[in-house]
Amino acid sequence: MNKRTYFNSILISLLAICSCKKEEPRSVQQDSTPPGIVGNVTVTNLNGAAKISYTLPGDADLLCVKALYQTTKGTKHETKVSRYNNSLLVEGFGDTSTYKVLLYVVDKSENVSPAVEVTVHPLEPPIWIVRRSLAIVPDFGGVNVKYINGGEDDLALVVLANDSLGQFSPVTTQYTNLKEGNFSTRNMKDVQTQFGVYVRDRWGNLSDTLQVKLTPLFEELLDRNKMKEVILPGDAPLGYGGNVAGLFDGNTTSGFYHSGDAARMPQWFTYDMGVTAKLSRLVWFMRPEYYYSLHNPRVVEIWGSNKPNPNGSFDASWTLLATTTQVKPSGLPEGQLSQADIDAALAGWTVTFPLNSPKVRYIRFKTLKNWSNGTYVNFHEIMMWGDTK
Structure with a gap:
């Protein structure tokens, strides 16, 4: 080893030792003098x-x-x-x-x-502002509550009704920070019932209770065993083992609908409910492995008919019953799910129909856009409610 190499080795060793030396923490100057006031x-x-x-x-x-x-x-x-x-x-x-x-x-x-x-001296709290905006009307299986929340505050709207023991107790709680909206109670009998609604904030402050007597509109879960595919010209071709019947097998994790390679947006399929009904709501369930992503439908139109034109066209024989856009509660990017996202997916996406919707027997489920902006549609189950009387 020459002298230059020797001294270079010593210098590298010294630098390594110095770099490994632990830095002494700086002492914090403590005192007992109170600071000044604002x-x-x-x-x-x-x-x-x-x-x-x-x-x-x-x-x-x-x-x-x-x-x-x-x-x-x-x-x-x-x-x-x-x-x-x-x-x-x-x-x-x-x-x-x-x-x-x-x-x-x-x-x-x-x-x-x-x-x-x-x-x-605080101004009027949001609970009272929203309380004055509340409006309650009868709905299928319960009541519908409309509200305005101009401040977009985090609030809970609590609906009360008499339970089986005659106790006036909560039946639905809607959490919201939307500027305005509406929601419905469900699964109640079509008999006159005392209802109440109050507003609660995140500190536990409560408004007074708006009370009314209303009779929910009758609805029943339609028999899925009567529902079957109707193939009309223009309906989306199937693929990947999917079929329309899988939407009515009562299972939200197996049996599925899947359009084929030749399908393009917008696309639709048609089915016969087996009964003529004034529809109240439709719920669809996404493919579990791909919540809020891939081929699950996102923007959808629901059409109804009593006598579809056999040429498959959207002519006067079809009526647009509802348009809906599925929303991911958390707003997180694709592939990321909050517990609220999972809970909402398990409950299914609900499409409500206007009270003045006509009675229909045939349904067209038309997808305008899926979650990936692709050309396939794939999901697992449909459930429907309405009045067949």
Whole structure:
């Protein structure tokens, strides 16, 4: 080994030793001096909440600002924001009363400043705004509730009815943050019933209860054993072992419909329900291995007829009953599923029909788009409800 190589080896070894040396942690300067208080406090009252703005004291070791307050229900709340914020939000108020909020500044040594007392006067909470918008009408197997939630707040709408023991208890809870919408209760008898609806927020605040007496419209689950394929010109060719009969075998994990290679969008298939019915709803179930992806139908039209034209055309013999677009609850990318996605998939996608829909016997299930924007349609089961009287 020459001298140059020898000294290079020593230098590399020294560098390796130095790089492995553990860095000593920097000591944190502790003190027992409380920080200063917030100043220039202003309040912006909001619906069920208030925004409090302020300026921070000049202490160099500030950590956060926290707010302590208590609602009329006796629940204590604490809100914290970092030193990089100059405002915080206090929320969870169920009325428009006046509330006291205490603001504290906390430093890195966990010293706490004296309190600054702030008065807030929240505007009308969202539960009451949405409560005034509620409308209840009879629906097949229950009632339909419409609502407007202009603030898109996270709310629960709870429907009450008398149970078998005569107790006025919840039968349906709808969680929503939509700007507006509607939902229905199901599986109730067509007898006059006392119904109620109230609104709840995520802090447990409740509106009062809207109460009405209504009679649900009659509906029954249609007999799947009477349903069978009708082949008309233009219907999508089948493939990959799929068939229309698989949609009516009562199994949501085996027996399936699958269109063939020659199928193109839009595409449809036709079937005879075996009875003439005023339809209330249709539920389809996706292929389990591919929830919200691949060939499962996404944008669908449901057509009805009593005497389809044998040439297969969409002429006056067919009536468009409903159009629907399936929605993935979580909004996650394809291949990622939340528990809400799985629960919704297991429950099936429900298509509701207008109350003024005509009675029909024949159905055309027309897919305009699947989840992959491809040319196949593949799913597992259909269930239908309506009134055959």
